[in-house]
Amino acid sequence: MFTTWVRRGLGLQMRMAAPIGKGNGNCERPYEPPADGGRLIVLTAPLTECIDHAGYFIQMAMASLPVWLEFILNKKYPKWRAVERNEDGSARYMPAGVRLVEKSLLREFAPDDVIACYPDDLDRFIGPNTRVVAVSTHNPLGVTFAAGVYTSIFGSSRQPINSFYARQMFARIKNNPFRKNFKVIVGGSGGWQITQTNSFAELGVDSVVEGRSESAGTLSLFRKALDGEDLPREVNVSHPTSGEGILVPDRRTTFGVVEMTTGCGRRCQFCVPDLNPQIDVPKEKIMIGVGANVAQGNKQVSLATEDMFIWGQVRTGTPFFFPNREALLDLYSSIVNTPGVEQHVLSHATMAPFVADPLLIKKLSEILLPKSPIHIPMVSHHPQKKVLTPLIGLETGSVRMAKKIMPSKGVPFPIDEWPSVVLEGLRIANENNWFPMLTLMVGNPGETDDDTKATLDLIYEMERRGLFAFLVPSIFTPLHDTRMENQKGVTETRQLSRMQWQLIMKCWKFNLRPGQQSWWGPLSWRIGSFLLWLVKLRKTNGPNFTWPLLLFAGALPEKWMAKMGKIYVGKPMKTKTRKELIATVRPQWLPYFRTDNGDLPEGYTPPAAPEPAETADLRVLA
Numbered sequence: 001m002f003t004t005w006v007r008r009g010l011g012l013q014m015r016m017a018a019p020i021g022k023g024n025g026n027c028e029r030p031y032e033p034p035a036d037g038g039r040l041i042v043l044t045a046p047l048t049e050c051i052d053h054a055g056y057f058i059q060m061a062m063a064s065l066p067v068w069l070e071f072i073l074n075k076k077y078p079k080w081r082a083v084e085r086n087e088d089g090s091a092r093y094m095p096a097g098v099r100l101v102e103k104s105l106l107r108e109f110a111p112d113d114v115i116a117c118y119p120d121d122l123d124r125f126i127g128p129n130t131r132v133v134a135v136s137t138h139n140p141l142g143v144t145f146a147a148g149v150y151t152s153i154f155g156s157s158r159q160p161i162n163s164f165y166a167r168q169m170f171a172r173i174k175n176n177p178f179r180k181n182f183k184v185i186v187g188g189s190g191g192w193q194i195t196q197t198n199s200f201a202e203l204g205v206d207s208v209v210e211g212r213s214e215s216a217g218t219l220s221l222f223r224k225a226l227d228g229e230d231l232p233r234e235v236n237v238s239h240p241t242s243g244e245g246i247l248v249p250d251r252r253t254t255f256g257v258v259e260m261t262t263g264c265g266r267r268c269q270f271c272v273p274d275l276n277p278q279i280d281v282p283k284e285k286i287m288i289g290v291g292a293n294v295a296q297g298n299k300q301v302s303l304a305t306e307d308m309f310i311w312g313q314v315r316t317g318t319p320f321f322f323p324n325r326e327a328l329l330d331l332y333s334s335i336v337n338t339p340g341v342e343q344h345v346l347s348h349a350t351m352a353p354f355v356a357d358p359l360l361i362k363k364l365s366e367i368l369l370p371k372s373p374i375h376i377p378m379v380s381h382h383p384q385k386k387v388l389t390p391l392i393g394l395e396t397g398s399v400r401m402a403k404k405i406m407p408s409k410g411v412p413f414p415i416d417e418w419p420s421v422v423l424e425g426l427r428i429a430n431e432n433n434w435f436p437m438l439t440l441m442v443g444n445p446g447e448t449d450d451d452t453k454a455t456l457d458l459i460y461e462m463e464r465r466g467l468f469a470f471l472v473p474s475i476f477t478p479l480h481d482t483r484m485e486n487q488k489g490v491t492e493t494r495q496l497s498r499m500q501w502q503l504i505m506k507c508w509k510f511n512l513r514p515g516q517q518s519w520w521g522p523l524s525w526r527i528g529s530f531l532l533w534l535v536k537l538r539k540t541n542g543p544n545f546t547w548p549l550l551l552f553a554g555a556l557p558e559k560w561m562a563k564m565g566k567i568y569v570g571k572p573m574k575t576k577t578r579k580e581l582i583a584t585v586r587p588q589w590l591p592y593f594r595t596d597n598g599d600l601p602e603g604y605t606p607p608a609a610p611e612p613a614e615t616a617d618l619r620v621l622a
Helices: 058-064 067-076 096-105 119-125 145-153 161-174 191-197 216-226 283-295 325-336 352-356 358-371 399-405 415-431 449-464 498-511 520-540 543-553 558-563 578-582 587-592
Strands: 041-044 114-116 132-136 183-187 207-210 234-236 257-259 300-304 391-395 437-442 470-475
Touching: 041 096, 041 119, 058 067, 058 161, 067 161, 096 114, 096 132, 096 216, 096 257, 119 161, 132 161, 132 216, 183 191, 183 216, 191 207, 207 216, 216 234, 257 283, 283 300, 283 325, 300 325, 325 358, 352 358, 352 415, 358 415, 399 415, 399 449, 415 449, 415 578, 437 498, 449 498, 470 498, 498 543, 543 558
Parallel strands: 041 114, 041 132, 132 183, 183 207, 207 234, 257 300, 391 437, 437 470
Antiparallel strands: none
């Protein structure tokens, strides 16, 4: 998938990559070349990135769990490999990035020349006529935020499940009898892993593309491959500069993903998507993508974005960090009311807009909750116990660290107020049945135990206030092309301090809260984690892991362990209310706060209409 917006996820024994002629790695059949000579261009992706029928969270698990724990997913989703095919054998559904490449190529090539298929069907379509095999992958080598920490927490194997399947796919392509006839081009958000580790020969890759498939540079690369020319190992292609330049696939995507925006605008130092221009896709294009998914049997839709709240506000007279309420309500209402759409799942968001416009959150809840497939009975007060769970970057509770790595994360509110923005935003979210997944980064360059304590203070304060979100901590990963790509933080779990380990384990203990009324849920996790520690993890993760693990297992009350000096119990925090937060913003931004939300400074009279303003340059704020 030649696009940077898609982020956006067996048994106990390790298995070798399936040889040519084996389907699903366990059903042998003799190899036969395609009777028609094969397709000119074949598109594919690892099986773990193609599925959507097993549930939304399975792909996250596959990106985080080591391959030896795949038996857990096999038991939970015994039919997750049972994908659907069209009559011609092509994939019924594929990642949105693959569909975007397909759409781009069909501008120049005939439909009979291009096909998208599952990895187990590659032998059916790669033949003597094939000249290009294009691969989408977001985690070929297991180097992501989540994979770096969770695969090593669970043992010595650091290969997550989706990386295992990616390697299996590359082995199948590399061992194809006609390999000398075609070029292998890789795109997607994981391509940088191949270039940085120089894994071209190992995986059998000729070229890695960074950028968008709509680019003329992408089509030029395919033409060179078709002509048999040598390809450059690394290719950077351009990004569209407006919504009109973005293509929307008209074939079914996994999870019904349709692109909503590119870029973000908050300029976090560690972020790849923020390097892309800030664009919102026109509504009419989004609805074409929604309609195509529904027409081809998809009952679920999800809008791909780095921040859903910037849509409808890009390049307007209003700064992008003040949501366009009317536009968002109109868009989401049109989507969920499309005949055939039975489920809608949110993508990424940011926390500050919850504080900027609480009434928008309330109205979005009324529209979106009926179509949410996610239920959490222990926290939801919705009649059907439904919740909305967008992905939001919390990253750190330390103001010092936030100023260093994400100084504009909280705009329009100053980053000094980041803990207050998080707590107030989460309060508003929970009141409207939004229980987000909040990501945190542990082991940032220059991070001290005081920074970790500040984040723990924030989490303990969430607990004291009865707030809830799923906290997903991961070790800092210097992603390629970001402003922090050359910086070094914690690189192995054994390097984590006891305080950092406590943060990770406290997050996961916090996440068990919705299951506290189920006696077996928390108990099974705790007993299992304790046994794993006894057998293996105390050696794998070092002595700093021991007490945080006991905290997670609930072996002793936290207050006892704190008195023993083994853990840190967060200090109560005094934070600002929404009204107090609004009083901290720049005066020129006050007119953009909606009066129907209240909380404006006493005596303040908003103008009839805000004067047109240039889009804020967040480099100044940094």
